[in-house]
Amino acid sequence: MKGRLFIIAGCSGVGKGTLLNLFLERNPKIKLSISATTRKPRKGEQEGVNYFYISKEEFLNSIKNDEFLEWTEFSGNYYGTKKSFVEKTLNKGTDLILEIEVNGAKNVKAQKPDAVTIFIMPPSVEILEQRLRGRHTEDEETIQKRLNEAQREISEGQKFDYKIVNDNLEDALSNLQAVFDKEGAKNA
Numbered sequence: 484m485k486g487r488l489f490i491i492a493g494c495s496g497v498g499k500g501t502l503l504n505l506f507l508e509r510n511p512k513i514k515l516s517i518s519a520t521t522r523k524p525r526k527g528e529q530e531g532v533n534y535f536y537i538s539k540e541e542f543l544n545s546i547k548n549d550e551f552l553e554w555t556e557f558s559g560n561y562y563g564t565k566k567s568f569v570e571k572t573l574n575k576g577t578d579l580i581l582e583i584e585v586n587g588a589k590n591v592k593a594q595k596p597d598a599v600t601i602f603i604m605p606p607s608v609e610i611l612e613q614r615l616r617g618r619h620t621e622d623e624e625t626i627q628k629r630l631n632e633a634q635r636e637i638s639e640g641q642k643f644d645y646k647i648v649n650d651n652l653e654d655a656l657s658n659l660q661a662v663f664d665k666e667g668a669k670n671a
């Protein structure tokens with residue numbers, strides 16, 4: 484039996500990372516895919532844990548060699564999911580989560596219609612901005628770019644299989660767990 488593929492998207496600062504850290508602690512058999520990116524590591528982020536941090540040249544090379552299941556340019560940086568990692572994990576029977584932005588999510592869903600898409604919604608755009616600023620990891624220009632993407636992402640998010648509002652964190656976590664349970668994730 485192959486593993487199931489789950490795709491989680493949502494605006495920058497909505498709380499995807501926070502939710503997923505807690506979710507994966509509670510569901511240790513489910514794996515999170517590690518993407519490649521050309522963005523610089525944030526304070527506290529680690530190579531091979533949060534991302535594989537590569538140069539633009541290496542990234543363009545991987546595109547040329549058809550190594551990505553999907554890739555995108557977001558807010559001035561490249562991000563991509565390696566085919567080999569996804570296929571190896573699913574073939575082992577392990578359920579896998581991709582935490583990617585909406586274009587990547589659409590692209591993967593078109594290739595793998597069985598994938599379950601989940602969009603994490605902010606309670607409001609004002610709260611999204613507060614969270615993004617409150618994280619203190621981006622400069623003003625980056626915050627503005629990310630907020631500019633938010634409205635488009637929220638409208639794209641309406642087409643996802645499931646939508647979860649991350650207002651109260653514990654409520655959002657139980658709603659996320661309920662989706663995985665319903666979809667028959669092995670560890671759920």
Ligand code: ADP
Binds near residue numbers: 651
């Ligand atoms: P993302 O991974 O979607 O960019 P993060 O997980 O980094 O977002 O969360 C952005 C900020 O919002 C962090 O400072 C985090 O602690 C905070 N946060 C996340 N979820 C909630 C929540 N339900 N209520 C209040 N603050 C939250």
Ligand code: 5GP
Binds near residue numbers: 493588
């Ligand atoms: P961040 O810079 O905040 O880590 O990520 C910015 C955005 O890129 C987030 O929406 C995140 O989900 C998305 N992202 C991360 N990795 C990938 C990837 O491999 N592919 C795509 N399409 N988006 C990604």
